[in-house]
Amino acid sequence: MLNRQKCLLFMIEQAGRPVMRFELTKWAFLLAHEMPSGGGTAFYQFLPYRYGPFSFCLYREAGALVRDGYLTEKDNFWCLVEDVPRPTADLPRRLLDDAARVVARFVEKKPGVLTDYVYEGFPWFTANSSVRRLCTRPAAPAAVHTVGYEGWQVDGFLNMLMRSGIRRLIDVRNNPVARRYGFHKSTLDRLCGRVEMEYVHFPQLGIRPELRRNLEGPADYEALFAQYERETLPRETEAVNKVAGLMSGRPAVLMCVEANPQRCHRSRLAKAVAQVAALPVRHLGGSG
Secondary structure, eight states: OOHHHHHHHHHHHHHTSOEEHHHHHHHHHHHHHHSTTTTSTTOOOOEEETTEEEOHHHHHHHHHHHHTTSEEEETTEEEEOTTOOOOOTTSOHHHHHHHHHHHHHHTTSOHHHHHHHHHHHOGGGGTTOSSOOSOOOOOOOSSEEEEEOTTOOHHHHHHHHHHTTOOEEEEOOSSOOOSSTTOSHHHHHHHHHHTTOEEEEOGGGSOOGGGGTTOOSHHHHHHHHHHIIIIIHHHTHHHHHHHHHHHTSSOEEEEESOSSGGGSTHHHHHHHHHHHHTOOEEEOOOOO
C-alpha cells in the first residue's frame, strides 16, 4: 500500500466518523498545499474540476482501498471497516501531525465552510467548477507547443496543461500504452474529456518501440531522430499537415513521454509542423 493511501485511512480515522468524498479530497488538497510535509513524497496532485480541486488518482486509489476491504463506500461517504488493521504506524510523524491538524480544523465544521475556504484561498482550482468560478482558464498564445509526461501524475499533468492554456492534446506516441495510471490512450482520452480538453492520436507520427531500444548517448538519439526526419516525416506529409491545421485552431500541444524534448522525436516533429503552420515552437512542462 502506498503511503498516500495510508494517509487517506489516517485522516478518516482521525475524523472518527464517515467522511464525505469531497471532504477527504479537500483535506488531502490542503495537506498538499498548506502543510509543511506536503503530504510526503509522491503525494496526490490536483486539478480544477466540477467541485473545486480534484484528483483522479485519489479516487482510483480510494476505490482500491474499498476493494481490498479497508473502506466501505455508500452515498458519497467513505467509512473505515471495523476491526481491520490500518497500516499507518510507519508513516512519518511530521506527515501524521500535519494530516491530523487539517482534519481537526474542519471535521466539526459545516461542508460549506471547507468549500468556501478552499475556493477563496485557491481560486485557480475553481476554473472548472459547476458551483462557483472565481478564475477562468487562460488561452495559450499561438505556437507549436510540446510536452512530455515523464515524472508527472496525470492530475498534475493535466493541471499544468490547463494553466498553460491548452485545449487540445495531440498524442504522437506510436504505441500509447503506459503502466502509470492515466496515460494509456483510452484513459487519457476519457480524462481529457472530463476537463474539456480534446484528445487526438497520430500513431503514424511516432517511433516504433523496437527502434528505441539500446539508445545510450546523444549520438544514438541523433541518429534515430535523423532517420525519423529522413524517412517518417516525408512519408507522413498528410498527417503533418493535419497536425499543423489543429495547431492553428484551438491551443494544442504535441505529447510524448520524455520530459526533455531533445531526447524525444517530438522536437523534430514540432519543427516540421512549425514550418507548415508558420508558428514558433514552445516546449512546456519539465517534470512533475
